[in-house]
Amino acid sequence: MSTQTVPQLLRQQLAILAESDQRIDGRGRWEMREIDLEVGCLYNAEGSAKVTWGDTVIYAGVKFEIRTPYDDRPAQGSLMCGSELRPVAHRKYDPGPPSPESIELGRVVDRGIRESGCIDMANLCIVPGEKVWMVVIDIHVLSDGGNLFDAAGLAAIAALRNATVPAARFDVGEDYQLPVSLTPIMTTFTRVGGRLVYDANEEEELGGDERVSVTLGDTGAMHSMQKGLKGTFTPPELAEILDVAAEHCKNLRELVDSKVN
């Protein structure tokens, strides 16, 4: 894909569509693409989920490792969430060490989960000062059809809620379901044709500007926000998307609830 000509023509088209309140794939401004969520789909992962979100396909897998705790938190486990934008996901991705884009994706998802407090780190202690669990969530993007952030966030929390702590395999007791008390959900808005829309697809991202991601917890509290890419937005715009976000988060949380026990 040429780096200049195509986005310029696309930007013009997106701007024309936006003037008459239209989107390039016929959706409404706040409308979501079709989603499919599967949980427990990976044999060797202790928790897993596959999200198909429009043309985006993402797997998340949860693994556990035993670590010595940090000195200042001897009775607390830890959490790590990473993502890989491997070349399998799109022809635009090159092989090599993790790109800034893939690091940002992993860290934004990580913050939404961590800061919601959905995992009580005290529950991950095995022997205080000696052994604690580290929960590792790996986000594996197989197809980038746009809005990786929301799809990755959904896959990560669904995989966590599906996870079993493999205590028997590590000889530290019996297996048990990982306690996850909340279901933080991320929603992302992208400026397309001059206005913010929800759930941008691949073309809208290519011809769009900044993105704003918000993660909301079960009570509606905000747990992470991230503005990315070039562009600016105003406080009234933020207030508007937060209202839309609340509605989508509620629906997506119900979807997760319906798939995990």
Place this chain on the structure above:
Amino acid sequence: MGGYGDVKLLNDDGSRLDGRAIDEMRPVEIRAGVLPVADGSAYVKHGLNEAIVAVYGPMEAHPRRIQLQDQAVLDVRYNMAPFSTSDRIRPGFNRRSREISKVTAEALSSVVLVERYPRSKIRVEIEILSAEAGTRCVGITAAAVALADAGIPMRDLLVGVAAGKVEDTVVLDLDKAEDNYGQADLPMGIMPATGEIAFMQMDGDLSMDELNTAVEYCFKGAADIYELQKAALKDRYNGGDSQ
């Protein structure tokens, strides 16, 4: 091959621990066209192994020093997802994945009509989602279907299949225990229509007679997988009635 002789791998009636006959494969499931943004893609589940392959191209070969004047370069990456094994794998390339990528690229280059696309590159991304012995074979089986799905001309499909030896008996398609504690492992890439071998590795201990039996088993297994590959490709175009 791990320490053999100390783990029982065959039942008293000669069957295997998972109940299979010695020349019986694990169940195989193949689907073509599973990834929306790739030019071609395939999913293969073989026993508990799961692989997804995306193909991009043919495209201009970058960087230019990798270009070949008279043929296309196959840029193959075999990668195990961090959650694909019981102990998490640290992301990124390692010596094992580099070697498998190299020999897989060479095997696929023997099947694809690379001379049709001088100075270009075809990217083949093999992602192992779940590993339970035999992932390189599953990757090859899936890569061939993904290349065909991308419309890239080939002399034949390529089937990845392995035979091996457990308790002095040659068996088809080692599972994890047999791979870990068996006496030999022979993964092959077979072109079933032409009867050629495009990929072969082996480690362990095999006599000439055992090798002949193992190769025979591999060809037998490849013939079965070949039918599933063709059915998956036909399914892409007729709404799912071939399987």
